[in-house]
Amino acid sequence: MAQHNRRNEILAAIGRAPMLSVGAARIIDLAARADHELDDIIDLVKNDAPLTAKLLRIVNSPAYGLLEPATSVERAVSYLGENTVVSIVLEETLGPLLNRPLDGYQSAGGDLWRHDLRVAIAAKEIALLNPRRCQPDTAFTAGLLHDIGKSVLSGFLRDEYHRIIDELMTRAIPDYTAGEREHLGIDHAEVGFTLAENWQLPEIIRMVIRHHHEPALAPEETRALVYTVHLGDILAMMGGYGTGTDNLFYRLDQSYVDWLNFGPGQIGPVMLTVEEKFTETLQVMQLR
């Protein structure tokens, strides 16, 4: 019974979470469409003066070493690339949620955002091997948002996480989300999905958030993308970028092999590429 009370409390907390800015909602909406192009992103950025100013400032920072300063949105966006633009927009609008320490997962401020970036990069690399089934830039955007539910659930886990760890150690529960459901009546995937509904995020992104720990349950037309982020999530944790107490307490659904053009032998090489791109991306993000 206590569990149901917490569920209602958590649902109320989701209702109090910040809303997405209109500009960010438009960019995510576009980035989730399979047939979008960089020009569409450029058009949206052009209508957003503060974002334009920020992107120009980043691309013209000494770290980029451009010989001629970039003065147009076209040049700035082409140079930074869609993924960086989406990351900057998301951090701008959801920064307070993404960067807060996750006490309930015993992880420091910034850990969730670094995990999300790492998953986004890994998901894109996996998607590049499956471009017909899974648009790589959509995989990146979905990866950035997959764990957003943790930012709200964390506060409610503070007194529960050690019990969940005990149960995982004795194998009383199969994974971390089962512990969240048992102790709080809801897991971070459902919390994130509800947030995504409130924000009216595109259906495909909502499905990734909802099913990223149980990809087999995702609607068939979204399953390749969900498996991509599911695997990217595990690779990020294996690379040392989890979010604390739950790290690697999730199951890898081995059916990824059937859904993705990817086998266990490719994990090592992809992880090396992810490491390299992650370091580059962090450098750019620090320029903001």
Ligand SMILES: [Fe+2]
């Ligand atoms: Fe997760």
Ligand SMILES: [Fe+2]
């Ligand atoms: Fe994750």
